[in-house]
Amino acid sequence: xxxxxxxxxxxxxxxxxxxxxxxxxxxxxxxxxxxxxxxxxxxxxxxxxxxxxxxxxxxxxxxxxxxxxxxxxxxxxxxxxxxxxxxxxxxxxxxxxxxxxxxxxxxxxxxxxxxxxxxxxxxxxxxxxxxxxxxxxxxxxxxxxxxxxxxxxxxxxxxxxxxxxxxxxxxxxxxxxxx
Amino acid sequence: xxxxxxxxxxxxxxxxxxxxxxxxxxxxxxxxxxxxxxxxxxxxxxxxxxxxxxxxxxxxxxxxxxxxxxxxxxxxxxxxxxxxxxxxxxxxxxxxxxxxxxxxxxxxxxxxxxxxxxxxxxxxxxxxxxxxxxxxxxxxxxxxxxxxxxxxxxxxxxxxxxxxxxxxxxxxxxxxxxxxxxxxxxxxxxxxxxxxxxxxxxxxxxxxxxxxxxxxxxxxxxxxxxxxxxxxxxxxxxxxxxxxxxxxxxxxxxxxxxxxxxxxxxxxxxxxxxxxxxxxxxxxxxxxxxxxxxxxxxxxxxxxxxxxxxxxxxxxxxxxxxxxxxxxxxxxxxxxxxxxxxxxxxxxxxxxxxxxxxxxxxxxxxxxxxxxxxxxxxxxxxxxxxxxxxxxxxxxxxxxxxxxxxxxxxxxxxxxxxxxxxxxxxxxxxxxxxxxxxxxxxxxxxxxxxxxxxxxxxxxxxxxxxxxxxxxxxxxxxxxxxxxxxxxxxxxxxxxxxxxxxxxxxxx
Numbered sequence: 001x002x003x004x005x006x007x008x009x010x011x012x013x014x015x016x017x018x019x020x021x022x023x024x025x026x027x028x029x030x031x032x033x034x035x036x037x038x039x040x041x042x043x044x045x046x047x048x049x050x051x052x053x054x055x056x057x058x059x060x061x062x063x064x065x066x067x068x069x070x071x072x073x074x075x076x077x078x079x080x081x082x083x084x085x086x087x088x089x090x091x092x093x094x095x096x097x098x099x100x101x102x103x104x105x106x107x108x109x110x111x112x113x114x115x116x117x118x119x120x121x122x123x124x125x126x127x128x129x130x131x132x133x134x135x136x137x138x139x140x141x142x143x144x145x146x147x148x149x150x151x152x153x154x155x156x157x158x159x160x161x162x163x164x165x166x167x168x169x170x171x172x173x174x175x176x177x178x179x
Numbered sequence: 180x181x182x183x184x185x186x187x188x189x190x191x192x193x194x195x196x197x198x199x200x201x202x203x204x205x206x207x208x209x210x211x212x213x214x215x216x217x218x219x220x221x222x223x224x225x226x227x228x229x230x231x232x233x234x235x236x237x238x239x240x241x242x243x244x245x246x247x248x249x250x251x252x253x254x255x256x257x258x259x260x261x262x263x264x265x266x267x268x269x270x271x272x273x274x275x276x277x278x279x280x281x282x283x284x285x286x287x288x289x290x291x292x293x294x295x296x297x298x299x300x301x302x303x304x305x306x307x308x309x310x311x312x313x314x315x316x317x318x319x320x321x322x323x324x325x326x327x328x329x330x331x332x333x334x335x336x337x338x339x340x341x342x343x344x345x346x347x348x349x350x351x352x353x354x355x356x357x358x359x360x361x362x363x364x365x366x367x368x369x370x371x372x373x374x375x376x377x378x379x380x381x382x383x384x385x386x387x388x389x390x391x392x393x394x395x396x397x398x399x400x401x402x403x404x405x406x407x408x409x410x411x412x413x414x415x416x417x418x419x420x421x422x423x424x425x426x427x428x429x430x431x432x433x434x435x436x437x438x439x440x441x442x443x444x445x446x447x448x449x450x451x452x453x454x455x456x457x458x459x460x461x462x463x464x465x466x467x468x469x470x471x472x473x474x475x476x477x478x479x480x481x482x483x484x485x486x487x488x489x490x491x492x493x494x495x496x497x498x499x500x501x502x503x504x505x506x507x508x509x510x511x512x513x514x515x516x517x518x519x520x521x522x523x524x525x526x527x528x529x530x531x532x533x534x535x536x537x538x539x540x541x542x543x544x545x546x547x548x549x550x551x552x553x554x555x556x557x558x559x560x561x562x563x564x565x566x567x568x569x570x571x572x573x574x575x576x577x578x579x580x581x582x583x584x585x586x587x588x589x590x591x592x593x594x595x596x597x598x599x600x601x602x603x604x605x606x607x608x609x610x611x612x613x614x615x616x617x618x619x620x621x622x623x624x625x626x627x628x629x630x631x632x633x634x635x636x637x638x639x640x641x642x643x644x645x646x647x648x649x650x651x652x653x654x655x656x657x658x659x660x661x662x663x664x665x666x667x668x669x670x671x672x673x674x675x676x677x678x679x680x681x682x683x684x685x686x687x
Contacts, residue, residue: 017438027608028500029498029500030499030512031480031499047463048461048463050458051487051489051494052457053455053478053479055456058429063429063430067461071461074435074461074462075437075462078409078437079437079438082437086411089411089412099441104438
C-alpha cells in the first residue's frame with residue numbers, strides 16, 4: 001500500500017517543465033548578420049541558451065517564443081529517454097535506478113515508453129528482464145497494469161506471471177554475481 | 180634471423196588473408212533460378228542480408244540494379260564477418276564481369292513498415308549501396324549499434340534513409356553506455372528523413388564524416404534537430420569536415436543535448452556549409468562534462484573566420500563589430516571573440532576560450548605576453564577572469580610551464596586589473612567600455628609555441644577578447660584545437676609570412 005501511495009504521489013506531483021523567462025541579445029556583425037543568443041530559464045531554474053546567426057530583418061522575438069515551446073517538449077523527451085536508458089542498461093546502479101528523474105516527465109510517460117520498448121522486439125534478453133524488474137518493482141495495481149499493457153482481465157494473470165518471473169530471474173542472476 | 184621469421188610470418192598471414200578472400204554476388208534482379216549460393220552473378224543471392232554468409236575479407240558485389248524491399252515488418256540484421264585486418268567489403272558494382280571492375284552507387288536495400296535495419300559487430304566497408312527503412316507512419320531505425328565488441332564501418336557514396344513518418348525513427352551510430360572502440364567513417368553520405376521529429380542519434384562511437392557536397396537527399400524532410408546527444412551514456416567523438424549542412428536553417432538546430440544527465444559527446448565541424456539561421460545547441464548542460472560543440476570556419480555565407488564554441492561553462496563566438504583596432508584580423512575583416520560564461524562557471528571550473536598561438540624564436544630572454552580585452556560596465560578582477568599562458572620554459576626538455584594572471588585561489592580577494600586607455604576598440608553597442616590588458620612574463624628556453632587562453636570564472640559574464648598576443652605577431656584571427664588557421668604574419672613588417680595549421684609551420 002505504501003509503495004502504491006508513493007507511486008500515486010509521483011503521478012500527481014510530477015510536473016512538466018515550463019519556461020518562465022526568455023531573453024535575447026542581438027549583436028550586429030560586419031557582414032550584416034546578427035549574432036543572436038537566447039537565454040531561456042525554466043521553472044526549475046535550468047538555463048537553456050540558444051545561439052544562432054540571423055539574417056537582417058528576421059523576427060528574432062517570434063523565433064524565441066517558438067523556441068521556448070520547443071524546449072519544453074525536447075527536455076521532456078530527453079528525460080524519458082534517459083530514464084529508459086538507466087533502466088535497460090543499468091550497468092552502474094544494479095537495480096536501484098537512483099538516477100531516474102521526473103523533472104520534466106512523469107512516471108506515466110516513462111511507463112508508456114517502457115511498454116513500447118518491451119513489445120518492440122528490439123531489446124536483448126537482459127534488457128527485457130530489466131524492464132520487467134523495474135515495472136514489477138513499482139507494485140502497480142491491476143488496473144494500472146491493464147491500462148499500461150492494453151490487456152483485459154483474462155490476460156492479466158499471464159502478464160503478471162511473466163513480469164514476476166522475469167523480475168525474479170533478474171534478481172537471481174544478480175544474486176549469483178561473484179560466485 | 181628473428182627479423183626474417185617475422186617478415187615471413189607477416190607474408191604468410193597476408194597470403195592466408197588474401198588467399199581466402201572471395202567474391203560474393205548479390206542481385207535481387209537476376210533471372211530466377213533454383214540455386215542461390217552467391218558464387219556468380221547467375222547464382223547471386225537476392226538479399227543484402229547474405230552479406231552475413233560471406234567470410235572475413237570477402238568482397239560482396241551488389242548489383243547496380245539491386246533494389247530490394249524486405250517483406251512487411253521484416254527487419255534486416257547485417258553482421259559482417261570482417262575482422263580488423265580483413266574487412267568485409269560491400270560494393271555496388273556492374274554485372275558485366277566476375278569479379279567486377281567498376282564500382283557504382285545505385286544499389287538499394289529497403290525494409291518495409293516497421294522493419295529495422297541493424298548493423299552488428301564487424302568491420303565492413305560499404306560503397307554505393309544505400310539503405311532505407313520503414314514505410315507509412317510507423318517507426319523504424321537504422322542503427323549501427325551493437326555494443327558487445329569493437330566494430331568499424333566505412334560508408335561511402337550512399338544514402339541512409341528513413342522513409343516512414345514515425346517521429347521516433349532514428350539513424351543511430353553507437354550505443355549509449357558503450358565505451359568500446361567503435362568507429363564510423365562517412366564520406367559523401369546523404370541522409371533522408373520522413374518527418375521533422377526524426378534525427379541522427381550521436382551515441383557512443385568515434386565518427387568522421389567528410390567530403391559530402393550535400394548531406395541530405397533531395398526531397399527529404401529536414402528534421403528539427405540534426406544530431407541528438409541527449410541520453411545518458413552517449414559518449415560521442417564526432418568530426419565533420421567539408422560537409423554541406425545547409426538544409427538545416429532557421430528554427431532547426433545542429434545539436435540537441437537535452438536536459439538530463441549522462442551524455443558527453445564532442446562535436447567538431449570544420450569547413451562545413453551551414454544553413455542560414457541554424458541554431459548551434461539546444462538543451463541545458465547537466466554538468467561540466469556535458470556535450471560540447473566547436474565550429475571552425477563554417478558558415479552559410481562567404482566568410483573565412485566564423486568560429487563558435489559551446490560547453491557547459493559558456494560560449495565563444497567570432498565577433499566582427501566589437502573589435503580591437505590593429506587587433507586580430509585576416510587582413511580584411513577584424514575579428515575578436517565574444518566569450519560569455521554560463522551559470523556553471525566558477526574559479527576552479529572557468530569557461531576557457533579556445534587557445535590562440537604565437538611562435539617564439541628567441542630563447543633565454545624574458546618577454547611579457549599581453550592579451551587585450553574589453554567589457555561593458557565591468558572592471559575585471561583577477562578572480563573574475565585571467566589569462567593562462569603555456570610556454571616552453573624548461574631548458575633541455577620540451578616540458579612546458581604554465582603561467583596565469585589569476586588570483587591564487589578561490590578564497591583570495593580579487594585584485595582589479597588596471598584599465599588600459601591606450602588601446603582602441605570599435606565598441607559597437609557597448610555602453611561603458613572598460614579596456615584592460617592582462618599580461619604575464621615568460622622566459623622561453625626553446626623555440627616553439629606560446630599558447631594562451633582567457634578564462635572566465637564570473638558567471639553569466641561577457642568579455643570580448645582580441646585573440647592574439649600583444650607581442651610576436653601583427654596578424655592573427657582564427658585559432659583552434661588544431662592550431663592557428665589561415666595566415667599569420669610576423670611582426671616587424673616585411674618579415675616572413677608564416678602559415679600555421681594543424682600545429683605545423685611552413686615558411687613561404
